[in-house]
Amino acid sequence: MTDASGPDARVAASVAGRERWQPAVIAAIVPLTPAVVSVRLRPQHTRPFLAGQHVDVRLTAEDGYRAQRSYSVASAPDEGDTIELVIERLDDGEVSTYFHDSAAPGDTVEIAGPHASYFVWRPGVDGSVLLAAGGSGVAPFLSMVRQRARLADPTPMLLLYSARTWGDVIARDELLAHERRQSGFTACFCLTRDVTRRSSDFARRVDQAVIDDMLARLGGTPTHTFVCGANTFVGAIADLLLAAGVPAGSVRTERYGGD
Amino acid sequence: MVTRGFTGRRPIPPYADRIPPGQHLVHDFPVLSAGPTPTLARADWTFTLRVGPRPIKRWTWEAFNALPRTAFTRDIHCVTTWSKLDTRWEGILVDDLLADAGLAPPTEYLLAHSFDGYSTNVPLADLTLGRGMIATHYDEEPLAPDHGGPARLVVPHLYFWKSAKWINGLQFTTRDEAGFWELRGYHMYGDPWREQRYTDD
16 A cells, blocks of 8 residues: 555646636536436646546535535546546535536536545556446546556456446446457446346346456456445445455555445 | 535534535545455554654553543544534543553654554644544444444544544654655645645645
């Protein structure tokens, strides 16, 4: 659980001395699944970032009341002058419901970041990568998969993605296209409330046999493992990984929600 | 800058002045960790107080729990923007730990260390005079592994990443040394009321 050097210094230096918050115009809002929208933002200043980092989004009401949340960036670094966020509607939320119900292209929000340099993938790093996503926890992995494709990076990368149904798989067609076109990238969908469409997927929750199968597909223990999703999902996956002999120090987690 | 169409959901008045800027109130207890939750048997648990590299005193689970116990109820604030009010903790104050070691604080700075390799820096002044605790209980129950059990640091007036889960030691350092998140873009001190989230805040 230690490494902090290289590109982080570049990112830190580029952000230093600037205003933390900056305006970002909503360029597009597109439904991805029944519960998830893609929000494309055009910040005033483009800032370099690493795949897996997050931005803070801040909204201000007319009376000055503010709400702030963090979202992983789903677009690849260096993709242009916009970044994409993947936002799931939480019925008791106030920021996600704004993006789902009120926001429109042309509206302006404020963002800070991208921030944090632990849950990040760096292209060209040796070894294989296992990504395990639950639901909208796939967002930081989309950034990683997209960057790998843009750079034609040869890192063996396997995305294990748990979703309720085939229709709930975010960016499904794009992931399938990456799998067809990008050597060394595969996606495996675990559908908890649906049948499978492909023989390489599973129609059940991730269990020990699924994890063992993922390690076999990668040809052994992954060098780096990232797990992102709701806390119960991440906890369950982390336990299965450790039971399969994956060293705890090679597993990075990002969680949301309580217990 | 007003966001068109945003109305928001304000905390109700008795609580509003307890929520720092950029935070929102939650009623569950979110779990945030950089890696898997370690499984720690109380029989194998130890806590070590160090000055630099030098161990001063080591406690077993039994000896640690024989120290004077304190309970406090505090609001906590996570840098991921949730705040939770009136959380009840019980454990050993850092004051009582230092007293048991018979150690006059040799420096102004400490690093908290955890079983999983995590670390975080907290100034001495933020851990003493009843401000910091090694908690073994939350809400009158033994602390669950996901929340840092068997024992975690609780420094409720700083962002909650300072409250190291699965703590196994405190170390005096001559300078204010960055820990795990402080090396990865987060603030050296982390005062929620001054919104010290990231390095340059």
